Amino acid sequence: MIQLIISLLILWTPQTGRTTCLHYSDPDPADPNAPSGIPVLMYHHVSDPVNGYYGVSTGRMLMDLQLLDEAGFFLITPEDIENGLMQVPADRRPLMLTFDDGWQDNFNFIMSGSSVQIDPNCAVAILEDYCDEHPEFGRGATFFISWDKIPFGQEEFVMEKFNLLLDMGYSIGNHTNRHANFMVLPWDKWDNSVVMPMVKFHRRLGLRTSEIFAMAYPGGRFPKGIGAEEYLAGFQFMGKEAVRIGFLANGSVSSFGRLLSSAEGWFRIGRLDMSQYSVREVLGWRNIMTTGPRDDLHDPLRSRIP
Secondary structure (H helix, E strand, C coil): CHHHHHHHHHHCCCCECCCCCCCCCCCCCCCCCCCCEECEEEECCECCCCCCCCCECHHHHHHHHHHHHHCCEEEECHHHHHCCCCCCCCCCEEEEEEEEECCCCCCCEEEECCEEEECCCCHHHHHHHHHHHCHHHECCCEEEECCCCCHHHCHHHHHHHHHHHHHCCCEEEECCCCCCCCCCCCHHHHHHHHHHHHHHHHHHHHHHHHHCCEEECHHHCCCCCCCHHHHHHCCEECCEECCCEEECCCCCCEEHHHHCCCCHHHHCECCEECCCCCHHHHCCCCCECCCCCCCCCCCCCCCCCC
């Protein structure tokens, strides 16, 4: 009986909005050298009680962090991918956490007496507390903001929250202006969807807007085989590419050695929705990068769409 209970606890995924099981997508072709898969995990709401189908509880998020840390991962941001993972220790494996939409439970301020403080139950506070106590896990996450709502739900604090995230070592990403799905959005509407968010970021971040160059596609899909990657790469803001790296939500762990060998691959990085997957399932991917010496992802530098 005790063994049965232990087995059930191992298999149990606590407090998620999960109602159906997603299957892995087709695996990437084998890496020519060592495995180069980097798990990119996606969260939406983090709250108690769980908020909707795509939500997870605060306890579930904390458990995920603990299990991922114990599995030897190290938190990275899109900038680390561009820099060839130079910050990742040799005895650790890279992992990226992403939070979509900019919900208030991701980053919330509350009143404590006469002062404002970070809500200890929001995603940022959970991350900060865990990373402070476990420096070997690194520190980093990317918050993809869609402007169909007030970012993080508190209009009077939007500018402060954006700057504080960057100060703490997190990154901010573009999730479009009105959360429009690129699969059905007419091409003549892409400019508003891609560049208008950058204008809004600039009003609140000024020159720090240059730190925003990653995009997560609403709905998790992006057109393939019709030149969409090159078209997206052509959008400019203040003389620089508005988007240099793009993320899907396709239930896969991408092999970066293969993916970044093509210009289009920079815009097709897979992610796993953690309201649908457990850490145990994440670790089941055979292409995940191993520890120890590894080839630099950018040696030589892969081609990029000009």
